[in-house]
Amino acid sequence: MRKPRLMTPGPAPVPEDVLLELARPVIHHRSAEAKSVIIEVVAGLKDVFQTKNDIMILTASGTGAMEAAAVNTVPPGGKALILNAGWFSKRWGDICKAYGINAVMLDTEWGQPVDPDQVANALAQHKDTVAVMGTLSETSTGTGHPVEAIGKIVAGTEAVFAVDGISGVGAMECRADAWQIDLLAVGSQKALMLPPGLAFLSVSDKAWKKIDAFQSASYYFDLKKARKKMAEFDTPFTPAHTLLLGLKASLKRIREEGIENVWARHKRMSEAAQAGVQALGLELFSARPAEGLTAFRVPAGIKDSDIRGELEKRFGITTVGGQDKLKGKIVRVGHMGYMDELDVISGIAALEMVLSDLGMDIEPGRGVTAVQQVLIGSRALAAR
Amino acid sequence: MRKPRLMTPGPAPVPEDVLLELARPVIHHRSAEAKSVIIEVVAGLKDVFQTKNDIMILTASGTGAMEAAAVNTVPPGGKALILNAGWFSKRWGDICKAYGINAVMLDTEWGQPVDPDQVANALAQHKDTVAVMGTLSETSTGTGHPVEAIGKIVAGTEAVFAVDGISGVGAMECRADAWQIDLLAVGSQKALMLPPGLAFLSVSDKAWKKIDAFQSASYYFDLKKARKKMAEFDTPFTPAHTLLLGLKASLKRIREEGIENVWARHKRMSEAAQAGVQALGLELFSARPAEGLTAFRVPAGIKDSDIRGELEKRFGITTVGGQDKLKGKIVRVGHMGYMDELDVISGIAALEMVLSDLGMDIEPGRGVTAVQQVLIGSRALAAR
Numbered sequence: 001m002r003k004p005r006l007m008t009p010g011p012a013p014v015p016e017d018v019l020l021e022l023a024r025p026v027i028h029h030r031s032a033e034a035k036s037v038i039i040e041v042v043a044g045l046k047d048v049f050q051t052k053n054d055i056m057i058l059t060a061s062g063t064g065a066m067e068a069a070a071v072n073t074v075p076p077g078g079k080a081l082i083l084n085a086g087w088f089s090k091r092w093g094d095i096c097k098a099y100g101i102n103a104v105m106l107d108t109e110w111g112q113p114v115d116p117d118q119v120a121n122a123l124a125q126h127k128d129t130v131a132v133m134g135t136l137s138e139t140s141t142g143t144g145h146p147v148e149a150i151g152k153i154v155a156g157t158e159a160v161f162a163v164d165g166i167s168g169v170g171a172m173e174c175r176a177d178a179w180q181i182d183l184l185a186v187g188s189q190k191a192l193m194l195p196p197g198l199a200f201l202s203v204s205d206k207a208w209k210k211i212d213a214f215q216s217a218s219y220y221f222d223l224k225k226a227r228k229k230m231a232e233f234d235t236p237f238t239p240a241h242t243l244l245l246g247l248k249a250s251l252k253r254i255r256e257e258g259i260e261n262v263w264a265r266h267k268r269m270s271e272a273a274q275a276g277v278q279a280l281g282l283e284l285f286s287a288r289p290a291e292g293l294t295a296f297r298v299p300a301g302i303k304d305s306d307i308r309g310e311l312e313k314r315f316g317i318t319t320v321g322g323q324d325k326l327k328g329k330i331v332r333v334g335h336m337g338y339m340d341e342l343d344v345i346s347g348i349a350a351l352e353m354v355l356s357d358l359g360m361d362i363e364p365g366r367g368v369t370a371v372q373q374v375l376i377g378s379r380a381l382a383a384r
Numbered sequence: 385m386r387k388p389r390l391m392t393p394g395p396a397p398v399p400e401d402v403l404l405e406l407a408r409p410v411i412h413h414r415s416a417e418a419k420s421v422i423i424e425v426v427a428g429l430k431d432v433f434q435t436k437n438d439i440m441i442l443t444a445s446g447t448g449a450m451e452a453a454a455v456n457t458v459p460p461g462g463k464a465l466i467l468n469a470g471w472f473s474k475r476w477g478d479i480c481k482a483y484g485i486n487a488v489m490l491d492t493e494w495g496q497p498v499d500p501d502q503v504a505n506a507l508a509q510h511k512d513t514v515a516v517m518g519t520l521s522e523t524s525t526g527t528g529h530p531v532e533a534i535g536k537i538v539a540g541t542e543a544v545f546a547v548d549g550i551s552g553v554g555a556m557e558c559r560a561d562a563w564q565i566d567l568l569a570v571g572s573q574k575a576l577m578l579p580p581g582l583a584f585l586s587v588s589d590k591a592w593k594k595i596d597a598f599q600s601a602s603y604y605f606d607l608k609k610a611r612k613k614m615a616e617f618d619t620p621f622t623p624a625h626t627l628l629l630g631l632k633a634s635l636k637r638i639r640e641e642g643i644e645n646v647w648a649r650h651k652r653m654s655e656a657a658q659a660g661v662q663a664l665g666l667e668l669f670s671a672r673p674a675e676g677l678t679a680f681r682v683p684a685g686i687k688d689s690d691i692r693g694e695l696e697k698r699f700g701i702t703t704v705g706g707q708d709k710l711k712g713k714i715v716r717v718g719h720m721g722y723m724d725e726l727d728v729i730s731g732i733a734a735l736e737m738v739l740s741d742l743g744m745d746i747e748p749g750r751g752v753t754a755v756q757q758v759l760i761g762s763r764a765l766a767a768r
Contacts, residue, residue, distance in 0.1 A: 004409060011410045011625070013763030022626065025388060026395045026579050028702045059445050059581055060604065067604045098603035102766065195410050197443055197581045217601050219482035220444065220451045237445035238573060240581030240624060241395070262707035319411045372463035381500060 004316045007347055009139045009293035011196055012337035018193060018249045022242050024075060029241045031168075035233040037067035042230075044251030048169060048192070048259055049184055051176035051202045055228045058199045059240045062166035062187030065199035067095050068221035069162045069183040070133065070226050073210040076217070078130040080124055081159070083114045083150070087140035087323045088164060092133035099217060104129070110326065111141045113288040116149040129159045130210065131183075136168030141324045142295030142332055143286040144172055151180040161208045166190060170254065171292030171336040172214040172270075173263045175230055182207040191266070191292060193250040193337040197240045203227075255348060265381075266291045268346045269335045272374040275350035279370030280344050280362055283331045292336035295322075297329060302358050304328050308352040339373050388700045391731055393523050393677035394551050394572040396721035402758055404689055405541035405551045406626050416618055417670040421628050426614075428635030432553060433568055435560035435586045435705040440610045442583045443624045447548035449583035452478050452605035453567040460601070465506055465543070467498045467534070471524035471667045471707045472548060476517035480553065483601060484493045489514070490702040494710065495525045495679075500533040504680070506573030513543045514594065517565075521552030524557040524707045525635040526679030526716055527670040528556055535564040544591045551575060555676030555720040556654075557647045566591040574628060575650070575676060577634040577721040581624045587611075587680040614697060637643035646691060648766075650675045653719045653728045663754030669714045670762065674718030679706075681713065686742050688712050701734055725759050 006013050013280055027033055037056070047056045056063050070092065074080050080095045080101050085108035106122050108114045114134060121131055132154045147163055152227050154161040160182035169184065170191025174186045182204040188290070189196035203223065211223050219238070229236045230383035270291040274284060277296045285295040298304040304321045308331060311322055313318040322330040333351075337343055345368055352367040392396050423696035429439045444449050452584055454476065464485050466477045469492035480487035491508050492498050507513055516538045519764040520531050531547055544566035547739060549558055553568065554575025560568045566588040566614045572663070577673050587595070587607065595607050604621070613620045638646055654675040658668055661680045666747040682688040692715060693700040706714040717735075719728055729752055736751040 004411070006410060006412065008412050011412065011622070014410050017406040019409065024405040024572070025403065026390060026398050027388070028390065028392050028704075029580065031702065036443075059443070060448070061443050061623070063621045064604050067602075095603045098599075098606070099601055106740050152731070187622070189410070195624065195626035196413065196622040198640070199625060215482075217483055218451075219479045221604070222482070237447045238571070238580040239394070239445070240579065240627075242579035243581060243624075311768060318415060320414075 002316045004345070007037055007317050007334050009332055009334035009336065010187065011337065012191065012334055014193055014195060014233045015126035015250065015253060016340045018246045021246045023247045024245060026098055026242065027037070029238055030234060032177055034241060037248055038233040041247045041251055045200055046253060048251070048254060049176045049202050050174065050178065050259070051184070053176065053202045054227060054230065055225060056201045056203060056230055057239060058093050058201065058221065059197065059237065060199045061196060062199050063091065063187060063220060064174055065185035065201040066092060066164055067218065068094045068201055068223055069185055070101065070131070071099045071218045071221060072216045072223040073160055073162065073183065073207055074101045074130045075214045079126060080130050081106055081126060081129045081132045083119065083134035083145070084108065085112065085130065085135065085141070085143065085145065086110050086138035088138055089135045093357060099187060111143060111286045113143055114145045114150065116146055119150050121155045123153065123157050123159065129157070131160045131162050133162045134352060136163050136165040136174055137172060137292055139167040139293065140326065141286055142290050142293050144288055144290035147174065147181065147307065157178040160210055166338065167292055168290065170262060171266045172257045178204050186248065191336045192247065193253065194243055194246050194340055195243065198243045198247065202321070218288065266336060268375065268378045269341065270294065271341060271378070272344050273333065273335055274346065275374045276344070276367040276371040279368045280359065291332045293332050295330045295332045296312045298331060299360065302360070305333050306358055307331055307354060309358065311350055314354065315350040317347065345371050386700045387537065389702070389730070391701050391718050392704050393684065393716055393718035393720065396575065396577065396718055397723065398577055398579060399634065399637060399722045400629045405630045405633045408629060410626065413622055414618060418605045418625060421632055422617040423632045425628055427634055428518055428639060429519060429584055429653065432635070432638060433560045433586050434558065434562065434643070435568070437586045438561065438614065439609060440585045440587060440614055441619055442585065442605065443581065443621065444581050444583045445580060446569060447478055448605060449569035449585040450476060450548055451571055451602065452585055452607055454479045454485065455483045455602045455605060456517070456600045456607040457544055457546065457567065458485045458514045460521055461486060461597045463488060463512050465490055465510060465511055465516045467499055467516065467518035467529070468492065469496065469502065469519065469525070469527065469529065470494050470522035472522055473519045476548065486716045495527055496533065497527055500530055500537055503536045504533050507537065507541050507543065513541070514640065515544045515546050517546045520547050520549040520558055521556060521674035521676055523551040523601065523677065524710065526671055526677050528552070528674035528676050531558065531565065532563045535594050539564040544594055550643045552674060554646060555650045556674060560586050572631065575720045576631065577637065578627055578630050582627045582631065586637065650720060652762045653723060654678065655762070656725065656728050656755045657717065657732065659721055659758045660728070660751040660755040664751045665737055665744065677716050677718045678707045679716045682715060683744065683759045686744070688715050690742055691715055691738060694741065695734055698735040698738065728739060
């Protein structure tokens, strides 16, 4: 028997009741029922984003929401400061370049968090920056960036702050309004517990002012058109309506758990996974781990494909390796969305057995014990 | 009891087995299993499109595939000839304008088919046309355009022929290669019997030459990037993978029925619906009806909202009204995808009863009899 366990940093597992929503007969996307779904999911998303700003629903991968944010706020030739610290933050730069935006790359070593002081310096140097584009959780390195501190700095300038929260929002604390995030992009297939296919973008008044100042090149990702339709609880083009029904169900779960509890669960799982990985003698890759995934360096003498292949073959666990320059160097394990403490214990237990089989000298139970110590500790802490 | 019946020209009903595929646990979109799904659906789509050309899978509404076709083949300042004959063909022009493409609008009265001779004349006048953009089935008017004849004309020029086949492909005969269609855009939620959320675009060698000649502005809809990934049975961004599983199931159905039989079924349903509507004393709106939907003029003295409202209230039948200048003037009834002869009979029977209630003088059974005459006739014809 092979029992599949999706432990990738997106897509993440989808709850059974949400999956069943996807199997409901299709309804027309401009019916009264469809409008009521949009009203409900927008309210739920605002709670998850912690924002009073408008939220646009796009039928696209998360990248579509990033493209919408970039191309609508910065005119061709305008300047964007890219907080480049991994594969996905680099994508902000690629999007800008495609549209003729002047992308100034502020490079941070992969695995390190962006330094807010460096952002302040760069903004002092580039006073004509229209938008700063960064990442909450850099999925390629498993790093959580200090978005709150950066938001404070950007808020003191004319620039807007666009954040790729695709694998971060819902998996770690993020308060769009309190942290002064003007554009927050999120995908459906991560902590929102849905299959891929929808993207969401919150837009602040400061961002709308930039958007209203010029006409963007993109037609499909035109935010002015999206705002007009969303005001009528509609979308400019036929949306992936089935996924909206699923979203309604997954947001209901988040509302019932409470977004702060959702963050706390992810934080607990993240700390537990980190402890487990380190107890197995592995080195965390990130200096400031994100809370929806854990990335560890591949130990000397073992191939990443052997670790991941054995996890898959023996335990049905899907993980991902490194991207680009991290290919073969790290393994990334997701613990976001529809995941609980026992999933983390299972994941570390499996990793322990696989590494042991691959010749690493590991005292049985060590990884799981470390995970449990964290989980028992945080429970005791919460009980006080 | 209210039994819902989706009779809109997209989204169209989804078969129960396809719906159940959507409820399967999510798998990773870069797994071996996911690649095998892409291999299978691309083969199935090629059969439906009747093409040997590449097919790109995009996570977007159908409009996304149109934008991809336009922005990748015609550089800013380049010329596109738009076969403007309705709400959706006008969209080709809007997309072009957003990207700075010089859109020459060849206007045809709504409800009339595009005249191939006029296309030939326009191309003789605009010899620098890079792309001709037209529509197979104009959903806003219920008109099927003579794509085969137009394809022949465009093929004799340097221009590529881009066709919006969103509500047409699978619902009426369309042979991309034989009809010399260079770019054929299709959405998932019409005759392909899926919920909305995926779009498909076939690309000919002639089109790839145009695409390779410059770098398009769009990042998300960059076809060069899509081609590279599709060659590895992958997509450039996380696809709406769940819908791909559903597509595999719906394409299996189409393969089993046979694409020519699928077309024949739609043709039969279309002719039957037209006969039924006319037998009720209603006037068809289109001079050359498309085969996936039937549009009729709202009779004098009755409001379209009364007809549609009663169909919905009494029989759970969802239809759509007119768009833009046709608002209140026509009603459009879909019969595409997961629909059979009895669905058409039900639809016409319901329309007959509703119109009778609204005060029209109709001899009971007249509409249904006309439908059955067509169906019995076409059956007898097929048996010969």
